[in-house]
Amino acid sequence: MIWSRREFLNTSARAAVGFLGLGQIVSTAGCFIRPDKFPPARSNRRVLADLHVHAMINDWNRRTPLGIRYPAVARFAEKFVNKTGMEWADCHAAGIDLICATHFNVFDEWLSMPTDPNPEAPANTFRMMDQLEEELAGPARAFATLARNGKDLEGLLNVSKTDPDFRTAVVHTVEGGHALGGSIEPLEQLASRGVAMIDITHFFSKDIASSANSYPYFPDGNSRWPNLGLSGFGREVISEMERLGIIVDITHATSTAVAQILKMATRPLAVSHGTSRTLSEHPYALFDEHIEQIAAGGGIIGVIIDPYLLSNYATAHSAEKRGSLRDVVRVIRYLVKLCNGHKHIGIGSDFAGYIVAPTDMNRLSQIDLLRELLEDEFGEVGVVEDILANNVINFLMKNWKSGISDDE
Numbered sequence: 001m002i003w004s005r006r007e008f009l010n011t012s013a014r015a016a017v018g019f020l021g022l023g024q025i026v027s028t029a030g031c032f033i034r035p036d037k038f039p040p041a042r043s044n045r046r047v048l049a050d051l052h053v054h055a056m057i058n059d060w061n062r063r064t065p066l067g068i069r070y071p072a073v074a075r076f077a078e079k080f081v082n083k084t085g086m087e088w089a090d091c092h093a094a095g096i097d098l099i100c101a102t103h104f105n106v107f108d109e110w111l112s113m114p115t116d117p118n119p120e121a122p123a124n125t126f127r128m129m130d131q132l133e134e135e136l137a138g139p140a141r142a143f144a145t146l147a148r149n150g151k152d153l154e155g156l157l158n159v160s161k162t163d164p165d166f167r168t169a170v171v172h173t174v175e176g177g178h179a180l181g182g183s184i185e186p187l188e189q190l191a192s193r194g195v196a197m198i199d200i201t202h203f204f205s206k207d208i209a210s211s212a213n214s215y216p217y218f219p220d221g222n223s224r225w226p227n228l229g230l231s232g233f234g235r236e237v238i239s240e241m242e243r244l245g246i247i248v249d250i251t252h253a254t255s256t257a258v259a260q261i262l263k264m265a266t267r268p269l270a271v272s273h274g275t276s277r278t279l280s281e282h283p284y285a286l287f288d289e290h291i292e293q294i295a296a297g298g299g300i301i302g303v304i305i306d307p308y309l310l311s312n313y314a315t316a317h318s319a320e321k322r323g324s325l326r327d328v329v330r331v332i333r334y335l336v337k338l339c340n341g342h343k344h345i346g347i348g349s350d351f352a353g354y355i356v357a358p359t360d361m362n363r364l365s366q367i368d369l370l371r372e373l374l375e376d377e378f379g380e381v382g383v384v385e386d387i388l389a390n391n392v393i394n395f396l397m398k399n400w401k402s403g404i405s406d407d408e
């Protein structure tokens with residue numbers, strides 16, 4: 001897929017105008033960081049296993065050529081545009097069990113478009129992984145630890161939260177198949193370094209699978225062909241991921257692509273940060289029949305904590321003004337009903353990922369606010385703990401096979 005420079009510039013200009021027009025940048029009210037509400041959780045209950053968190057995105061953006069050249073721009077984006085976030089110490093204090101830290105480089109996806117695929121994308125992905133590992137071995141050491149395989153994860157999750165050795169478990173995941181740089185070869189190294197899951201498509205179709213438009217101000221020029229579905233290369237990517245034991249994440253794929261992936265997949269699929277098309281009229285959201293098939297195949301659907309994508313707000317701006325955790329509860333309730341049970345439903349917050357924040361929660365460590373609402377809704381503590389944590393943990397323990405353990 002080759003973009004002409006003119007197409008690229010046109011899309012960029014449209015995105016920039018839409019972004020500003022919808023108030024993503026100009027509206028800064030309410031986005032200042034609120035102090036965390038909850039004191040350290042010192043009970044052994046499960047709190048949260050989150051399928052999709054952009055744990056390192058601000059640090060990474062600071063280290064990109066643009067961030068180095070214009071540090072004020074990076075700081076501005078971090079403070080005023082990225083309205084949700086997480087801090088390792090707070091997540092640990094809140095007793096969060098597991099964070100799937102997703103690696104995403106906007107430069108490899110968006111700004112490399114005229115030269116797609118970017119041959120440097122795999123190297124950049126490994127640098128993002130290095131950066132997370134340095135963070136966990138350094139400043140975040142007392143709070144969180146990387147799990148490189150299922151065995152590591154099991155060990156970390158078995159530590160009592162009253163034990164001083166308790167750490168939030170962290171797993172490498174990747175958002176956007178553009179990270180492969182147009183080749184299946186990097187998959188082997190990603191697998192051996194412990195990447196548990198790759199979201200094969202993202203904002204723009206990259207000749208893997210067609211991408212659904214997520215935000216009106218971020219249109220994909222290639223969604224001129226939304227029914228392209230899976231490419232031949234996309235099929236190779238999925239087969240190789242299955243062989244290596246990396247979980248296939250289908251968030252952001254068009255419904256055509258989702259149908260084709262469901263047909264060819266031989267392993268359970270993940271939707272790391274999804275929503276329901278019945279409750280939210282976005283191309284990004286999943287149709288009922290696809291949700292049912294993903295659940296029936298042993299897959300998992302992580303519900304995104306972004307009111308704009310969960311409901312039918314007229315604009316992202318009105319979702320920002322009015323959206324709340326009620327939107328999250330409503331979608332979870334619907335999915336539980338649709339799937340005849342709650343075992344395939346989890347959370348994939350997408351926090352720190354430049355999403356629209358609910359008015360009542362903007363730090364991941366405030367997850368007990370959602371827990372309270374879910375307990376009111378379902379009336380059963382066990383069901384709520386499954387949705388917040390156990391379902392994702394069980395799914396990963398069963399289906400994540402990549403990563404080399406020390407005794408192999």
Ligand SMILES: [Zn+2]
Nearest residue numbers: 175251252273
């Ligand atoms: Zn995403």
